[in-house]
Amino acid sequence: MKQRPNYAAGVAAVTWLLIIGVPLYALINTSLHGESVYADGGPLSAPTHLTTVNFGTVVSSGFLRDIGNTVVVAAMTVVIVLLFGVPISYAVVRGRGWTSSAVFRVFLLGLAIPAQAVIIPLFLIINHLGLYDTLWAIILPTAAFALPVSVLVLSGGMRDISGSLYEAMALDGASPARVLIQLVIPLSRGAIATTAVFAALQAWNGFLFPLIMTQSGSDKVVTLGLYNFVSEYGANVPALLAAVLLSAVPILIVYLFARRYLVMGLMGAGGK
Amino acid sequence: MERPGAAWAAPGLAFFFVFALLPMAGVVYLSFTSWDGLTSPKFTGLSNWNQFLSDGAVWQSTLLTGILLVGNMLVQAPLSILLGVWSAGYQRNRAVLSAVFFLPLLFSTAATSIMWRQLLDPNFGVPSKLGWLLGGNANLFGSQWGAITSLVLVTSWQYIPFHTLIYQGAARSIPETLYQAAAIDGAGRVRQFIHITLPQLRNAIITSSTFMVVGGLTAFDIVLLLTDGGPGTDTAILPFKMYQTAFQTYDFGYGSAIASFLLLVATGISLLLVKASGYDKMTSTMEGL
Amino acid sequence: MRDTISRRQALGGMLGIAGAAFMATACSSSGSSAGTGSAAGTGSATFWTLQDPTNKIQQAAVTSFNSAGHGKITLDIVPSAGYLDKLRTAMGSSEEPGLFFSWGGGNLDYYVQAGKLVDLDPSLKSHFLTSALQAGTSGGKLVGVPCRGTQPVFIFYNKDVFTAAGAQPPTTWAEVTDLVAKFKSKNITPFTIAGDANDSWTELMWIEYLVDRLAGPGLFAKIQGGDWSQWNDPAVLKAAQTIAQLVDSGAFGQNFASVTYGTGGTSTLLASGKAAMCLMGSWEYANQQGISASFAKNGLGYVTFPAIEGGKGDPANVVGNPSNYISITKAAPQQTAEDFLATTYSTSYLKGLIAMGEVPVTANAGQLLSGAPDPAYAGFLYDLVSKAPNFTQSWDQALGSTLATPMLTEIQKLFNGQDSPQQFVSNVLAIKK
Numbered sequence: 001m002k003q004r005p006n007y008a009a010g011v012a013a014v015t016w017l018l019i020i021g022v023p024l025y026a027l028i029n030t031s032l033h034g035e036s037v038y039a040d041g042g043p044l045s046a047p048t049h050l051t052t053v054n055f056g057t058v059v060s061s062g063f064l065r066d067i068g069n070t071v072v073v074a075a076m077t078v079v080i081v082l083l084f085g086v087p088i089s090y091a092v093v094r095g096r097g098w099t100s101s102a103v104f105r106v107f108l109l110g111l112a113i114p115a116q117a118v119i120i121p122l123f124l125i126i127n128h129l130g131l132y133d134t135l136w137a138i139i140l141p142t143a144a145f146a147l148p149v150s151v152l153v154l155s156g157g158m159r160d161i162s163g164s165l166y167e168a169m170a171l172d173g174a175s176p177a178r179v180l181i182q183l184v185i186p187l188s189r190g191a192i193a194t195t196a197v198f199a200a201l202q203a204w205n206g207f208l209f210p211l212i213m214t215q216s217g218s219d220k221v222v223t224l225g226l227y228n229f230v231s232e233y234g235a236n237v238p239a240l241l242a243a244v245l246l247s248a249v250p251i252l253i254v255y256l257f258a259r260r261y262l263v264m265g266l267m268g269a270g271g272k
Numbered sequence: 273m274e275r276p277g278a279a280w281a282a283p284g285l286a287f288f289f290v291f292a293l294l295p296m297a298g299v300v301y302l303s304f305t306s307w308d309g310l311t312s313p314k315f316t317g318l319s320n321w322n323q324f325l326s327d328g329a330v331w332q333s334t335l336l337t338g339i340l341l342v343g344n345m346l347v348q349a350p351l352s353i354l355l356g357v358w359s360a361g362y363q364r365n366r367a368v369l370s371a372v373f374f375l376p377l378l379f380s381t382a383a384t385s386i387m388w389r390q391l392l393d394p395n396f397g398v399p400s401k402l403g404w405l406l407g408g409n410a411n412l413f414g415s416q417w418g419a420i421t422s423l424v425l426v427t428s429w430q431y432i433p434f435h436t437l438i439y440q441g442a443a444r445s446i447p448e449t450l451y452q453a454a455a456i457d458g459a460g461r462v463r464q465f466i467h468i469t470l471p472q473l474r475n476a477i478i479t480s481s482t483f484m485v486v487g488g489l490t491a492f493d494i495v496l497l498l499t500d501g502g503p504g505t506d507t508a509i510l511p512f513k514m515y516q517t518a519f520q521t522y523d524f525g526y527g528s529a530i531a532s533f534l535l536l537v538a539t540g541i542s543l544l545l546v547k548a549s550g551y552d553k554m555t556s557t558m559e560g561l
Numbered sequence: 562m563r564d565t566i567s568r569r570q571a572l573g574g575m576l577g578i579a580g581a582a583f584m585a586t587a588c589s590s591s592g593s594s595a596g597t598g599s600a601a602g603t604g605s606a607t608f609w610t611l612q613d614p615t616n617k618i619q620q621a622a623v624t625s626f627n628s629a630g631h632g633k634i635t636l637d638i639v640p641s642a643g644y645l646d647k648l649r650t651a652m653g654s655s656e657e658p659g660l661f662f663s664w665g666g667g668n669l670d671y672y673v674q675a676g677k678l679v680d681l682d683p684s685l686k687s688h689f690l691t692s693a694l695q696a697g698t699s700g701g702k703l704v705g706v707p708c709r710g711t712q713p714v715f716i717f718y719n720k721d722v723f724t725a726a727g728a729q730p731p732t733t734w735a736e737v738t739d740l741v742a743k744f745k746s747k748n749i750t751p752f753t754i755a756g757d758a759n760d761s762w763t764e765l766m767w768i769e770y771l772v773d774r775l776a777g778p779g780l781f782a783k784i785q786g787g788d789w790s791q792w793n794d795p796a797v798l799k800a801a802q803t804i805a806q807l808v809d810s811g812a813f814g815q816n817f818a819s820v821t822y823g824t825g826g827t828s829t830l831l832a833s834g835k836a837a838m839c840l841m842g843s844w845e846y847a848n849q850q851g852i853s854a855s856f857a858k859n860g861l862g863y864v865t866f867p868a869i870e871g872g873k874g875d876p877a878n879v880v881g882n883p884s885n886y887i888s889i890t891k892a893a894p895q896q897t898a899e900d901f902l903a904t905t906y907s908t909s910y911l912k913g914l915i916a917m918g919e920v921p922v923t924a925n926a927g928q929l930l931s932g933a934p935d936p937a938y939a940g941f942l943y944d945l946v947s948k949a950p951n952f953t954q955s956w957d958q959a960l961g962s963t964l965a966t967p968m969l970t971e972i973q974k975l976f977n978g979q980d981s982p983q984q985f986v987s988n989v990l991a992i993k994k
Contacts, residue, residue: 009354009358012354013355013358013366013369016355017369017372020372020373020375020376020429020433021372023387023388023391024375026398030390043390043397080287084284085284087276087281088280088281088284091277091280091281092281094275094276095277095278095280095281096275099278100278100281103281103285106285107288108542108546109539109542109543110292110542111486111542111545112486112538112539112545113292113538113539113542114486114490114511114534116490116492116511116534117299117511117514117534117535117538118292118295118296118298118299118531118535119515119518119531120298120299120302120524120528121295121297121298121301121528122291125290125291125294125295125298141292141295143291144287144288144290144291144292145291145292147288147292176275176276176280205380205382205493207381207382207493207496208492212519222380222383223380223381223493224382226380226382226383227382227386230386237390237396240386240390241387241390244379244386244387247379247383248378252378255374255378
């Protein structure tokens with residue numbers, strides 16, 4: 001679109017840049033300062049007297065293990081969501097009869113339902129299954145509640161596969177499994193990426209489930225680690241913000257190496 | 273014969289049943305009991321529900337949930353659309369800035385809330401240094417509007433990048449030909465935006481709004497970590513009230529009543545969304561293009 | 562069409578029944594899952610404790626106990642954010658701890674009523690001061706033994722700020738009012754307080770002392786005993802009105818509703834001289850040491866809460882936490898757990914606590930105090946507690962979370978001006994019907 005430069009939009013964009021940039025600057029700046037410097041200067045002080053002692057404090061409190069746990073939770077959630085979501089969507093899109101549309105409706109009904117509303121009985125079920133205070137107590141409910149959106153996105157992606165391709169495979173005498181593996185999955189890569197990103201972010205952001213379902217340090221996830229950090233270090237603000245910064249590192253790594261898929265996954269949610 | 277039978281959906285459905293549907297039924301059941309978490313639940317019939325209907329605090333919570341939801345949508349939707357459309361352009365500076373805009377998404381909601389709680393501290397945070405900007409005593413968490421504003425600010429800061437990406441993706445797929453035709457017709461930028469961009473973004477708007485609504489109903493962590501429902505009960509939205517009733521006052525029966533109500537509202541919203549978006553019609557948006 | 566509807570209805574009905582049936586079995590089995598631990602003699606048990614600098618003393622005690630061969634205790638350090646709520650959840654789960662740390666009082670009552678706690682050997686009482694044992698007793702039975710120092714509440718002040726203003730710490734309420742005006746004119750916050758929604762227990766301490774000074778300890782004792790209508794007592798209203806006056810006169814500054822407790826909040830404000838005084842429990846000393854050891858030693862002053870003219874309460878009364886307590890649950894191997902309790906009065910444990918600045922509540926604590934790093938402070942604490950006619954436990958701990966959580970919300974609203982004193986009283990009354 002060759003037009004004269006859009007000054008209004010440019011100004012707005014720069015303003016937004018400041019809104020994002022200033023807090024981030026404050027974050028990085030504070031995490032590199034000692035406690036007394038922070039008490040005097042505040043978060044927007046000049047970047048002098050920098051130190052990395054805060055990161056040492058954070059790491060020695062076992063924060064890296066929390067990050068590891070969260071990565072495991074996110075990975076397993078994605079695996080379970082895809083493992084169940086793909087066949088369900090496949091059955092919904094290509095299945096015949098009232099069952100497939102009924103199944104779809106069941107998941108659609110759960111679209112806006114917050115997982116937190118059912119935390120109380122979930123606690124009982126998890127307890128009953130002997131999974132209390134394990135990572136599974138977080139993974140399983142998170143995956144279950146990510147299913148509605150995932151089924152929606154996956155079935156949307158599968159529906160876009162042209163019917164003639166299905167017919168071609170039918171003429172070949174392909175079984176449903178073969179159709180799924182050779183046709184559907186390759187062609188719905190975008191939707192699968194979107195679902196994976198969404199499920200991973202749900203797991204990454206999860207706070208209430210870990211808060212209620214886990215207790216011991218060995219299965220603490222990052223969100224809970226930060227929450228505990230506030231009381232553990234008596235609000236040593238620089239160390240706290242260093243922990244916040246560190247908590248973003250895994251996603252930053254994914255962003256740097258798989259930016260295309262991450263962004264495509266997030267964009268794909270509305271790209272249609 | 274190449275069609276999958278219902279058995280393909282069975283495992284997933286069973287999983288969803290155990291970890292989602294069964295708990296939902298459980299919440300409703302528990303709302304008819306009184307339970308302290310330690311002993312067995314006692315069936316008490318409608319007593320929780322009677323209390324619920326006359327409980328002003330719960331209605332206040334519902335209202336607050338609505339206020340926060342609307343506030344968030346009013347702030348986030350326009351900004352995200354504008355930013356998304358702007359960053360859909362392929363100029364290089366836009367790409368660089370888009371990368372920066374993405375950064376808030378790297379942080380989990382808990383991390384963002386904790387970070388902002390410190391940054392907004394009246395004595396040691398940003399307000400204390402920017403007193404001239406915020407006028408006076410920077411007591412953000414001491415007034416209802418201060419607290420609500422803080423919540424909207426933090427939520428927007430974190431999620432506008434997310435919605436921007438949705439709109440960016442959608443804006444990029446708007447065919448160039450539509451704009452060219454309009455330009456030939458003499459339509460200026462603003463008119464092009466209103467008559468071409470916005471309608472083409474309809475699906476993205478629905479998707480984005482869906483996420484916002486769902487997010488509003490689950491925005492528990494931000495409230496807990498930023499305002500703790502305060503000042504007083506001024507930001508005690510429904511999910512927070514449920515948590516507080518069940519896990520801090522140990523009244524799991526009444527907490528389940530609140531949760532059942534939340535379920536009811538959420539299911540209603542799901543139905544509305546499905547109707548408005550036509551998701552259940554199972555049509556592809558690629559049709560006819 | 563008719564077929565599908567009835568099929569859906571049938572499915573829905575089955576779901577509902579299945580759900581209810583499952584819940585019923587799940588709930589009742591979780592109720593009985595506790596107590597199926599190795600409740601026999603010796604074995605291993607988990608000991609839940611609050612995260613705190615004294616953890617290393619506890620760990621030392623645990624390590625030496627384990628090596629003695631009476632069983633194995635594992636120390637589980639739980640961060641303080643929502644500790645009691647987490648404990649509650651765990652007590653209702655399959656991972657019930659064998660021993661746990663708590664503040665005693667009303668929260669223990671819940672567990673006793675649910676049959677989760679073991680009555681402790683009454684002979685243990687002889688090792689401790691009687692006043693400290695009360696919060697560990699429920700229904701006349703001992704269910705918790707003190708395991709920490711005593712934590713009374715009093716006024717900390719910044720000596721440098723006072724010297725610069727030419728003022729003396731207050732001993733009467735009239736002096737408090739004068740000091741408020743004096744510091745306000747110098748742009749120093751007279752009393753720093755954490756009005757943040759999470760920290761309203763700091764505001765509770767003011768109400769505790771005001772009511773005690775005005776009406777004596779009997780008033781709250783009745784409330785604690787179950788007579789909730791005592792909140793109607795005029796002393797409560799007077800205390801609330803006094804708070805409103807203090808707030809209006811700027812005693813707490815303008816933005817206390819956003820101030821948090823501790824480092825980066827009230828403690829730093831006091832240490833940096835931005836505030837003159839702070840009503841806080843004895844653990845504040847450790848906070849201050851963390852900020853600046855030299856200030857804690859030289860610049861930090863402390864004085865008891867002043868008397869109020871015309872009040873019925875003895876000015877020597879004290880509020881705060883008498884101690885913290887270890888309780889044993891039915892999930893622990895009984896012999897091991899009871900043997901472990903002996904560490905709470907062992908000399909090495911007590912000496913460890915004293916070296917960290919705590920004043921234990923054992924009968925022999927007075928003699929061991931010479932080992933304290935700050936003898937003046939330790940002496941002050943010991944005198945304050947041993948000479949107090951009454952030591953009222955912090956109300957939120959004494960009442961238990963079910964009543965305390967809404968009470969704390971109303972207190973926050975009172976300080977923040979959202980409740981008038983009259984509204985405060987009627988709202989608190991409405992908490993328990």
